[in-house]
Amino acid sequence: MRFLFVLLSVACCHVAAEDGSQAWLRYAPVPKASEYHSLPASIVALNNTKTSPVYVAGQELEKGIKGILGKQLGVDGTSKASSSIVVGTAEAYKKAYGEFEEADELEPDGFFLSTEGSTVLIIGQNERGALYGAFEYLSRIAQQKFSPVSYVSNPHAPIRWSNEWNNMDGSIERGYSGPSIFFRNGFVVDNVTRAAEYARLLASIRINGIVINNVNANATLLSERNIEGLGSRLADAMRPYGVQLGISLNFASPKDFGGLSTFDPLDPAVDAWWANITNKIYARVPDMSGYLVKANSEGQPGPLTYNRTLADGANMFARAVKPHGGIVMFRAFVYDNHINESNWKNDRANAAVDFFKDLDGKFDENVVVQIKYGPIDFQVREPASPLFSTLRKTSTSIELQITPEYLGQNCHLVYLAPLWKEILNSDLRADDKPSKVKDIVSGQRFSRPLGGWAGVVNVGTNSSWLGSHLAMSNLYAYGALAWDPSLESEDILGDWIRLTFGFDARVMEVITEMSMKSWPAYENYSGNLGIQTLTDILYTHFGPNPASQDGNGWGQWTRADKFSIGMDRTVKNGTGNAGQYPPEVAARYEEIETTPDNLLLWFHHVNYTQKLKSGKSVIQHFYDAHYEGAATAQTFVPLWESLQGRIDDERYNDVHFRQVFQAGHALVWRDAINQFYHNLSEIPDDHERVGNHPYRIEAEKMSLNGYKPYKVSPFHTASGYTAIVTTTNATVGTASANITFASGTYDLAVNYYDLIGGKAQYSVSVGNRTVGTWTGDLEDKLGHAPSIYLDGHSATRITFRGVKVAKGETVTIVGRPNGIEPAPIDYVSFLPSGIVD
Template identity: 40%
Template sequence: MIKLSRLFFAPLLLLLLATGFPCRAEDGYRLWLRYDQIQDAGSLKNYRQSIKEIVLQANSPVTEAAGQELSRGLGGLLGTAVPITQKLSQQGAVVAGTPANSPLIASLKLGDKLSSLGDEGYLLLSTRLQGKNVTVIAANTDTGVLYGAFHLLRLLQTQQDIKNLSLSSSPKVQHRILNHWDNLDRTVERGYAGFSLWDWHKLPDYKDPRYVDYARANASIGINGTVLTNVNANALVLTEDYLKKVAALADVFRPWGLKVYLTARFSAPVEIGGLETADPLDPKVQAWWTDKVSEIYRHVPDFGGFLVKANSEGQPGPQNYGRTHADGANMMADALAPHGGIVMWRAFVYDNEVPDDRHKQAYNEFKPLDGTFRKNVMVQVKNGAIDFQPREPFHPLFGAMPQTPLMMEFQITQEYLGLATNLAYLAPLFKETLDSDTYAKGEGSTVAKVVDGSLHNHQLTGMAGVSNIGNDRNWTGHPLGQANWYSFGRLAWDHSLSSAKILDEWTRMTFSNQQQVIGPVKEVMLDSREAVVNYMTPLGLHHIMGWSHHWGPAPWIKDKHRADWTSVYYHRADEQGIGFDRTATGSNAVAQYFPPVAEKFGSLEKCPEKFLLWFHHVPWNYRLQSGRILWDELALKYQSGVDSVRQMQKTWNTLEGEIDPERFAHVKAFLAIQEKEARWWRDACLLYFQTFSKRPLPEGVEKPEHTLEFYMKQDAKFVPGI
């Protein structure tokens, strides 16, 4: 029986190997770190000639991790083992280290080239050592060597020439951090890829091997921090039992350059400390936080600090005691400062008792506090002033607080972009914000320059991304959603990279270096976010999603316990027109921007049409640049969103047989879901807005499948991520 089985399976094994597909089912677990053998014969031959050994003279957990990754990656890509040694013995070595821990690196006298690269930058160099051709990975620290190792592997994965390397790279932003909105019961707020990775029940005794792969993936794109817990915080994570579990994760992450951070519930001194108050100016409260922080550092010596959501959406904060956000942040900052920790204080605040445009409230609260925060505090600001919409103008706080470091907060998880079943490549969204000009110090004062500290000369800088990661085997729910995690990390490291460049890298590393694969994948993904905008919220519409879960269209939502949690608050459709007037005749939110931006956004004629209904209440018969009236343009935008998804389906179908069948089928099924939901959005929104416009659908827009009443009766149950 056994002999027969071997005879049967041996030819099948050979067939699978010949096709180039891995023998195991492809579930996306390996992300962009696949390291399958290079298929191009010429490239493979050149790489094998250039790389024959890895020389590591240092001995630390971080250099050991770098060596493991180089060995794993090079062995897989070249199809042959690449030994690790401490002595240079042959042509074609990869020599990695710092001048302090590697005599070979020190002998190259690279001090001038390394001096500007900081603690995390690195140099990749083709040179000669001891009469031999070598590839050098040099840095000032072991962490820099680790990042350089991943860069070298990326060059091989994307089949770049490595014979004459002379490049350096260092991060433009200091703190590059994932925010996990993970709860202690393993549910994930706005999580669409399963439950939390952190198995708190089994920690600290069992450390899931997946934690290492998580850290590897982050290190490969330069992410150096992770906030383990939800911004809607639970004070229990600060207790001794949980700090032991946090320490276990920190131990796994440390060799990969990844620090842990925690969310701090402001009322923790009352909830777990036995105090009667959490007033930040109370000496007992200050002492409690000082002691608690010291306890954390005893467990996690390199603890990064706190992320805080306070006085927002029911979370406790300093305003409960008549204090300011600065009072609260500074109390925590003082406790963290002796240990080198930081506070990331979120600016996402709004008060239902304040009868003002929600767009304006964060600016109104934080602008007067500029210059009052401690040096180890960053104010963490969402990319837009409302809440992670498919498209928003940049937040007016960027550029408006020159004395305070502002940390960017992007949402990688797709809370308002169709959850994990809709494809939306988000690098264009991130770039749109980063490249926006604030005019804070004249033309060229981009949001990116605010965030990287160069505009106002801040050394403390950061960029946060709300994670889309869960315990699904493919990590992100949608196989192509991995690109959003990847692109966030790459842009946090270097915001000058283009969306297309990042996508090209990711596609080559994740699927193939063959043009018949790269072309269609990029075509499907590059315009996907714009497609989502068009079938959900075109021309500056915003926040018209389903109540609470934010899934599906619901522009009719009204009469809730707070106005700014309804759709009608934002679109303000009536028989005259549609849109939120944020000009001087309305809420005057445009005045929060610097004059050149305010003038552009405040003018009906000059306002970019992608933001038109964000800033203006526009008549239905107003003529747009296309020559069409607003109603017709709006309807055709919705239709174009549907048409774009259908084109994405056609393009994706050309990949059948070119990529593994598992991921092909998975994405194909999700694109079918997306096409169905795009039609749902188009029909529901146009039928509803038609009750105000009183106009027929223009030619080219398909007739809705159901009545408005049908769509209004849809009541989704058990939507994930609530």
């Protein structure tokens, strides 16, 4: 493996190219390597086989020390040198060296690290723990944390899994980084090198299990060829890193794949079928972690088909895996996606508790109910799910989404650790006692034997793993919090920046500022006051479409009308969702006065004129917040540009592209949401900004040749509700207008629509000077396919800076359609310095 080295200097002028494939395991040389005076002379790996995580730990230490400190240390298993790095299990250490005091403090997967004295000790309770300790030691020296330490580190919870929504054809549901690294054309891939590299990344952040296929599972994974691939390739590739393989199951497999007439979980033939197929899988993957099951949700089959309980279904799988030591993760994401909005009492947020509350204590001991952090679906803000405090006799885990399905799909920077911390620290006050979510999912609060974490990651073949270099902070933070949720978001971020980008103080300052502002900014311009993320829930879950929330059976309703907005989830008047929480919390959410403003519209239906604790009305807060959030997104571009030359060009350019895109798309969000609610409520913005854009020239008002006006749907995703498209897909369009602005230097911005299925070409000129040209090819660059329509997903923006303009000149845009893309244009802006239209 080739390692890439960065010249670390505050005044750097050149850095070597990096593609992000090494993530935080770059092992780049540190500036103060000479100050580490206590590096031992050799590495002792107390292992028996090359497939052991202890063996891998030894190799990783050798590789890392050479890269970070420039020292070549040998690895063996027998050295008695007085100055060594000793890595192994507690049992192996006792056999070789005798007892050590901290042995009794170690829990499964935990480790003891001591850099005091001439010998470095890295002792794991098991082999996986020893590898985690090795990565911890390397992380410390890679961050120049050279001071002597001695401590035991144990995991917060036993289950720390990633969920990968990979499909058998190689596609990935809600994946934004290319095709699957596990499947291709219906089968397990032959080349598992990338899977092994991913297992290494997961091990470095102490993730101990991975479910490799989509929760919307395909039963063909259970074919003999695929079971062989799971065992002989994927599990073997991941085992040396201590990452246990798991799979998602389709509940109807006995009927759809196995040839039975039923998939009734209480039918003895079905039970026997699952026991038989499970035995076959464990014969090939003896250390498989277990199964993940999505049942009776969003059209997936399940036990309710036969009037059986969800516990009946989960326990069927639990019986099958129990002889092998396996776990069943049973998703609590169960709801009817055809509910009737006209019934004021209906509420999707109630579904999890309604389905599971009477089943508490009826699940087998090796079943863990996997609960999404909020009651709906990975929204930008939700309260913690009340199911965490409902299930007292059942092991639970928290499901988080590293791939930000509703939060910008890695085309918008959103650092998620602060969001997760807010949920983890939520105190649900079960039985009027401290009941933080983090203590419930660990098993501590209700004395459960299992518990932990499930993170939906969805890595792909892109070299940056997630499709965005900065998004990798979320994967790193997930591992850090799953191990120790008491860590602070900014501290985790700081570690990740140093390991990923080095020690330049300006780099640290800028990425920290951008990341810590990113979640509040996204919340502000995409939806706030607990209204959820106002994305298009009927299509791609990416761009704005508040109208899509209502009038359908999906239950992500806002109940917005001309006068009011918000879900009434009170007990006295609404859906009763507030009453699903323990009494102390329920009482707080029941009343408007005690509900936090940032959850007001989650729990209450109020007039737009309702006053917040800030003194603003709800509608004015909406207007202001959307302007504030979009304005923050604009600042990310110059902040990132201040790092040019301090970060290698490859990563700098990739991040720069995404920040420019986010800045433009944040304006699309701002205008769409504000215009929608402005039109709906007919309440003016106190600052007269909504619908008032003095620096814009609307495309439909320009002189058109080969272009024609086009009413955009949804209407609020076009300035003035209208764009222009070429008259045919073979006609070159020209749009021109006289410039009435004062002569001077402007940034010229063009809002246009970039559709899938075509790559239109554009040019813009002022007078007889070509200002710029571009191609509508974002589908090749964003990591996901936005839309085949003119809408909030395909709307985007390009800006040409420092354009000299004389009043009276003509601005002309020429659009050449391609495929189904008719070179759509929304407007042109002439922006004075420092102005955002």
